[in-house]
Amino acid sequence: MDFYAVGIELLKGIGFFFLHPLFYLLLLFTLFLGYKRVQRERNDFHTRVYDIVDDLLVPLFPSLLAGLLLSSFIIGFGIVIPIGVMVLSAIVHVVIMLTGQARLLSPAYTGGLTLLIALVLPEVTTGLAMVDRWISEIHTVHLGGLALLISLLMITEAFLILKNGSKQTSPQLLKSKRGKTIGVHEAKRIWILPIFFLLPAGPILTTEYWPLLNIEFSQLGVLAIPFAIGFQQVIRSTLPIHAIINNGKKVLLVGVIVLALSVLSLYISMLIPIVAIAAIIGRETVATLLKLREDKEVNMYTQRENGLVILGVIPRSPAEKMKVNVGEVVTKVNGIRVTSPQQFYEALQHNSAFCKLEIIDSQGEIRFAQTALYDGEHYQIGLLFVQLEQLPQENVI
The missing domain is CATH 2.30.42.10 (PDZ domain)
Incomplete structure (x- = not known):
């Protein structure tokens, strides 16, 4: 093995990460959320609780660690994602950021929508050579690899919620339906993961036992691509750490179910759209059930007679x-x-x-x-x- 050549490829891949426009859009979106949080805290308490930059610093190390661990699984499993799919994923990320909702950057939504669009995207020609090549790549790759990637990202999301989601939750004042002032805690986080992918660029040998590599390309490069994992939860009936850990466990369960479906989809192609639908519906079900539970419970952060x-x-x-x-x-x-x-x-x-x-x-x-x-x-x-x-x-x- 030529370690020098491998090192050069890795450096090129890392350089591409910092050249990717999505990385800077995610940074700006994170800072925007931090700015809005500080504004709200000043309005509620006449002081900020945490600095704006904390929205970048708190998730920084967990993001890097999660990205490296996930990259090892992706390269180890031989998941090959062409540029066309990566571009489509970036477009989905940008559109979701326009909603201003951090929770919609969960890989269940971004990955699920990317997979569904890739499945129905017609093989058209635009007259632009680069765009036409990207569209062609989407139709030549085995989308079971993208389905597997979604499940791995969801499991990563669950562990990030469990380990980092309860750090520096933001206190907030709201008015209940009965007109009473209550307190809540809001967890809102964007993890920006650098994920290394094998990039197809010519024929590699077909493997009968692992369909992810069953494509006609001759060599593979390595690129680091920014992926976002968004998280948002409002807690008012218990301590933030308890509610957030409960959330993380449920997301982990959904991620494991989606993982099982995605592995099956590698061999049964008709299951690929089921993976996307299961990811979206499963993640939305978790969010809905947690919200309904909060609505039923007694508010913890209210004025009391004993203190x-x-x-x-x-x-x-x-x-x-x-x-x-x-x-x-x-x-x-x-x-x-x-x-x-x-x-x-x-x-x-x-x-x-x-x-x-x-x-x-x-x-x-x-x-x-x-x-x-x-x-x-x-x-x-x-x-x-x-x-x-x-x-x-x-x-x-």
Whole structure:
């Protein structure tokens, strides 16, 4: 094996990733979502909770790791995706981004739509040599490989949700149908994965046992292509981590089912459209069931008679240093019982140099948290509660 030639091919593939327009469109879309989040947080709490750049940094390492692991499976399985299919996938990504919905960037939707369009796309000529070649490539590749890719991306999505989806969820104020102000947490994330693909460029030998390589090309190159995995979930009845892990497990189950169908589709071509439909319907069913469950449960982040439910903790604040957690209930501040944000800050002023909180934790047990306070501490001590201000009508749920 010529390791030098392999290294050159890998460098070319990585270079193509940074030249791909979709990569920069995904970056801009992620920053746009971060900007809208910060605007909302300032409107609700008069302060941002997380920086805009955190929307890029938090998913960065998990995205790179997931992309490399998925690439090893794709190359190991011999999945060959021609440029025409990649271009079609990029177009689907862009159209979905125009909706502004992060959740629709799930590979169940982007991959499922790409596969369905590839199946029904007529073999037409446009007069443009490059476009005609892309369309021709879509009709020469075994689309079972694309079906298998969708299932692997969905399983990757599930693991990203489980391991990274609950990081830095954003607190938010909404108005319930009964007109009551409630708090929720929103998880919204875009993972941009660099995925390496074998690129056909001439005849490779046909294999009877693995139909993915049953195409007429003579050599393979390597390209790194940006793929997005979008995730969005609103939680109001429990701690974010519990709801998000539940979501991830359900997505994993759907991904495994789609994987089984995609493996069968490698040998039974009529199952290929079933893979796309199962992916889309399965992912949408998970989202719908989780939303219906949230609607039925009691709101966790509301004002209570026995204290204040912590809706958010600002990073690098005294509250974070005290290891105060979302969902815990503050009952006393400096020995004074509190039941409203106004009472909380009034009690805080009784000792401007020190803060002692009596808290009921997630296990229902009382614990104490305390810290010294200094002039210029960020946003008081950094706790966010459900406020009583009138909310705009668009926040009605």
